[in-house]
Amino acid sequence: xxxxxxxxxxxxxxxxxxxxxxxxxxxxxxxxxxxxxxxxxxxxxxxxxxxxxxxxxxxxxxxxxxxxxxxxxxxxxxxxxxxxxxxxxxxxxxxxxxxxxxxxxxxxxxxxxxxxxxxxxxxxxxxxxxxxxxxxxxxxxxxxxxxxxxxxxxxxxxxxxxxxxxxxxxxxxxxxxxxxxxxxxxxxxxxxxxxxxxxxxxxxxxxxxxxxxxxxxxxxxxxxxxxxxxxxxxxxxxxxxxxxxxxxxxxxxxxxxxxxxxxxxxxxxxxxxxxxxxxxxxxxxxxxxxxxxxxxxxxxxxxxxxxxxxxxxxxxxxxxxxxxxxxxxxxxxxxxxxxxxxxxxxxxxxxxxxxxxxxxxxxxxxxxxx
Amino acid sequence: xxxxxxxxxxxxxxxxxxxxxxxxxxxxxxxxxxxxxxxxxxxxxxxxxxxxxxxxxxxxxxxxxxxxxxxxxxxxxxxxxxxxxxxxxxxxxxxxxxxxxxxxxxxxxxxxxxxxxxxxxxxxxxxxxxxxxxxxxxxxxxxxxxxxxxxxxxxxxxxxxxxxxxxxxxxxxxxxxxxxxxxxxxxxxxxxxxxxxxxxxxxxxxxxxxxxxxxxxxxxxxxxxxxxxxxxxxxxxxxxxxxxxxxxxxxxxxxxxxxxxxxxxxxxxxxxxxxxxxxxxxxxxxxxxxxxxxxxxxxxxxxxxxxxxxxxxxxxxxxxxxxxxxxxxxxxxxxxxxxxxxxxxxxxxxxxxxxxxxxxxxxxxxxxxx
Numbered sequence: 084x085x086x087x088x089x090x091x092x093x094x095x096x097x098x099x100x101x102x103x104x105x106x107x108x109x110x111x112x113x114x115x116x117x118x119x120x121x122x123x124x125x126x127x128x129x130x131x132x133x134x135x136x137x138x139x140x141x142x143x144x145x146x147x148x149x150x151x152x153x154x155x156x157x158x159x160x161x162x163x164x165x166x167x168x169x170x171x172x173x174x175x176x177x178x179x180x181x182x183x184x185x186x187x188x189x190x191x192x193x194x195x196x197x198x199x200x201x202x203x204x205x206x207x208x209x210x211x212x213x214x215x216x217x218x219x220x221x222x223x224x225x226x227x228x229x230x231x232x233x234x235x236x237x238x239x240x241x242x243x244x245x246x247x248x249x250x251x252x253x254x255x256x257x258x259x260x261x262x263x264x265x266x267x268x269x270x271x272x273x274x275x276x277x278x279x280x281x282x283x284x285x286x287x288x289x290x291x292x293x294x295x296x297x298x299x300x301x302x303x304x305x306x307x308x309x310x311x312x313x314x315x316x317x318x319x320x321x322x323x324x325x326x327x328x329x330x331x332x333x334x335x336x337x338x339x340x341x342x343x344x345x346x347x348x349x350x351x352x353x354x355x356x357x358x359x360x361x362x363x364x365x366x367x368x369x370x371x372x373x374x375x376x377x378x379x380x381x382x383x384x385x386x387x388x389x390x391x392x393x394x395x396x397x398x399x400x401x402x403x404x405x406x407x408x409x410x411x412x413x414x415x416x417x418x419x420x421x422x423x424x425x426x427x428x429x430x431x432x433x434x435x436x437x438x439x440x441x442x443x444x445x446x447x448x449x450x451x452x453x
Numbered sequence: 454x455x456x457x458x459x460x461x462x463x464x465x466x467x468x469x470x471x472x473x474x475x476x477x478x479x480x481x482x483x484x485x486x487x488x489x490x491x492x493x494x495x496x497x498x499x500x501x502x503x504x505x506x507x508x509x510x511x512x513x514x515x516x517x518x519x520x521x522x523x524x525x526x527x528x529x530x531x532x533x534x535x536x537x538x539x540x541x542x543x544x545x546x547x548x549x550x551x552x553x554x555x556x557x558x559x560x561x562x563x564x565x566x567x568x569x570x571x572x573x574x575x576x577x578x579x580x581x582x583x584x585x586x587x588x589x590x591x592x593x594x595x596x597x598x599x600x601x602x603x604x605x606x607x608x609x610x611x612x613x614x615x616x617x618x619x620x621x622x623x624x625x626x627x628x629x630x631x632x633x634x635x636x637x638x639x640x641x642x643x644x645x646x647x648x649x650x651x652x653x654x655x656x657x658x659x660x661x662x663x664x665x666x667x668x669x670x671x672x673x674x675x676x677x678x679x680x681x682x683x684x685x686x687x688x689x690x691x692x693x694x695x696x697x698x699x700x701x702x703x704x705x706x707x708x709x710x711x712x713x714x715x716x717x718x719x720x721x722x723x724x725x726x727x728x729x730x731x732x733x734x735x736x737x738x739x740x741x742x743x744x745x746x747x748x749x750x751x752x753x754x755x756x757x758x759x760x761x762x763x764x765x766x767x768x769x770x771x772x773x774x775x776x777x778x779x780x781x782x783x784x785x786x787x788x789x790x791x792x793x794x795x796x797x798x799x800x801x802x803x804x805x806x807x808x809x810x811x812x813x814x815x816x817x818x819x820x821x822x823x
Contacts, residue, residue: 186561188510190508197575204564231660242596257627341624
């Protein structure tokens, strides 16, 4: 046990770690809520262990990428019926995890699971029930819509896709206008991530139903205009995406939706790479946004911001398994410099979507208050 | 060659057939337009041959389900770099095809291709360029939106999902109200099929831009409330879905969108199983729909319809590789009986989405004329 503990401390592995490898496994496995219709596997138990079953009768080796990092994920064993089964060596963190399977050296998705765009590919996804899953559950409350729009982009010579969340009642309250949050995904993801993995629409529906927030619109578009391969981030140039967002998407949204089309009613937030984009664009274009949020996506320093009076909120967050000290100290520094800065640390989660679901839940009530 | 011809005539295999197995293959292969971002394979050439490449270094056998039916699809051969490659034995039909790969006896998706929901699973998809692909191309024209709605369904104790296409200008023309087409997918598909595979929104955008049709709304929801497994269709009971559609979805759409909420401005259409559903529901509930369309999904007989005066249009279609004679003779019989019946046969296509894309293109100008 001691050896394990040291190894684990050295790895910044988040959900891929095994917390208590020797604990008794409860045999109360149920199909993951993100399985394809009618599929029994993958399964998750009440402790957060995941169990996989893959049919590949003539394969020599089947592994799952989830599990203990550095040990090749979870190796499955072949059963007499030609299917391969295995259970993670320990519980996974609460929330959503990407994964894939490796069959005889080839990378494939689990035929039992739904797919989610991450790592520049559609990956399998699995959901570990969380103690706080109620805030992103599908409930019997009025639901907003998620609209796919195709907006003209001269700078990239195409029609680009965005998803627009309009709150419940948007179509009925024809005289109401709404603030807008521009919300960006992370590296390797796309404009589907915040609703599919993040459940942003359900988080909003539930908070609006409970009267916790005033309704606003969320716009999600693809934040990678140039490089989609590994390594592209090293030489990342924000200009093409900034042009799409500020010169093309925002005017389109303001012309086609009932927005309050001014700086004080426009926010930008992003996770991971989307945080990096948010930071750069809000610094470059302070006349467009008043509320900024970086989720596991870096920090602001007071000197980054030229005109403090234009910034209504800076929200910084990450998981407790990331670098919470950096987020906390940056927030303290911003507060000392007179900014309305708020930090949030998601307990027990890493650089994954549970951190960002919770971050949106914490951020939303703070937006457009003033 | 003669032996092939006989075998092919006996199989009702559509796109899975090989038209001219011995023709010279042009080496002008390009990535399929439905590949995942940055993926070079699968590829399609100008003749409609498809070429696949799958990395699985330690596998013993890799096959692709597309190819000559009854011969195990297309067998791939292992190259020195550990990847498996192969080309279909002949050209595929124009348009969209579902497929999967078989690796050492296990069924997986092609990591290079996007996934589409069909056969009660997310399958790989490949697009063979068609001579008439312009009508469903993404063009620089005003685009309508595709909205995901979650509507309350008491009968199934949940919020159910539908997609609603609203035409360009819907949000700007606040005084305009629109007719509605309820459009159903086929067996094993879901409410994503008509936009993802069918490109219904782009077909509409293009026709509206060219002035070929007057704008209308399209509503697409999941048509399988009970059985999702093979065999379920044998004992299919329309009642649960009819309740969802007529008692729950239609009132929700009429309350939340600017529809013309009467029988004469409401149409129902469906492909394959969705045609079967359309036929049954329009016969059961003639007070709701005035325009009926069955695409590769059966026919009406004059005696099916109690009150002829309520029916403004009956549209019947299928691919030339299905049973065009049945569609044509049923249409003739309906015409003789005094119905406004129209048939359409998609040349060179089978029970696949190219037939249904074209069917929608032919149907749309006929809707809501009177």
